[in-house]
Amino acid sequence: MLEVKDLTFRYPDTETTWRFTFQVDHGQCIALNGPSGSGKSTLLNLLAGFLTPESGSIHWEGRLLNELPPWDRPVTSLFQEHNLFEHLDVQTNIGLGMHPGLKLSAEQKQAISRGLASVGIAGFESRMPGDLSGGQRQRVALLRALLRDQPILLLDEPLTGLDAEARTQLRSLLLRHKAAGKVLVLASHDAEDRKILADKQLNL
Ligand SMILES: Nc1ncnc2c1ncn2[C@@H]1O[C@H](COP(=O)(O)OP(=O)(O)OP(=O)(O)O)[C@@H](O)[C@H]1O
Numbered sequence: 001m002l003e004v005k006d007l008t009f010r011y012p013d014t015e016t017t018w019r020f021t022f023q024v025d026h027g028q029c030i031a032l033n034g035p036s037g038s039g040k041s042t043l044l045n046l047l048a049g050f051l052t053p054e055s056g057s058i059h060w061e062g063r064l065l066n067e068l069p070p071w072d073r074p075v076t077s078l079f080q081e082h083n084l085f086e087h088l089d090v091q092t093n094i095g096l097g098m099h100p101g102l103k104l105s106a107e108q109k110q111a112i113s114r115g116l117a118s119v120g121i122a123g124f125e126s127r128m129p130g131d132l133s134g135g136q137r138q139r140v141a142l143l144r145a146l147l148r149d150q151p152i153l154l155l156d157e158p159l160t161g162l163d164a165e166a167r168t169q170l171r172s173l174l175l176r177h178k179a180a181g182k183v184l185v186l187a188s189h190d191a192e193d194r195k196i197l198a199d200k201q202l203n204l
Helices: 040-048 090-098 106-118 134-147 164-179 191-197
Strands: 002-009 018-024 029-033 055-060 075-078 152-156 183-187 200-203
Touching (some): 002 040, 018 029, 018 040, 029 191, 040 075, 040 183, 090 106, 090 134, 106 134, 134 152, 134 164, 152 164, 183 191
Parallel strands (some): 029 183, 029 200, 075 152, 152 183
Antiparallel strands (some): 002 018, 002 055
């Protein structure tokens, strides 16, 4: 279980103190509801370890995560910027999430190829990010996050801007990961995404 209790945070030189409390079980998705500026990305950044809370706790399976650096947390993030390395091809960009070096095993390469097919861009292994459309970059970034195989997925607008067919395809993929026991924390402005994917809502 992911358990966030009285987690507080304030940006320097601002008045607002953000406070978050919620729990999510294995195989569940919690949707963060709120208009632009209501703190969704702030919460995701706290969970990822990119921001440091003033007080409160984040526990995963009873283990306190607060003090862990981002790379030691059992989370993987898909943020809006997509952050692909422009000088590395698609396979290497995805592989970086699975292996800290650039050397991939035959098995990992196969997993990437299967994954590319599952997000609708089969055969894109050696394409460079600069030659991809915005939606294709988004699929690569989502696949990289999913293949890191961490138990908690932090998703900031993962399907925004995709066409209807891609949305349907990627929603099913996320549902499969949920069914496999992952925890999803989802920030999405799309009511249908929230309805289809989320088991519970956190109103911000
Ligand atoms: N580095 C920062 N310093 C000061 N204030 C910030 C900083 N980053 C974000 N904020 C403010 O904190 C508030 C919450 O921002 P946040 O990005 O978490 O909102 P959000 O709900 O994710 O919005 P959106 O739906 O537009 O992505 C906003 O008012 C924003 O201006």
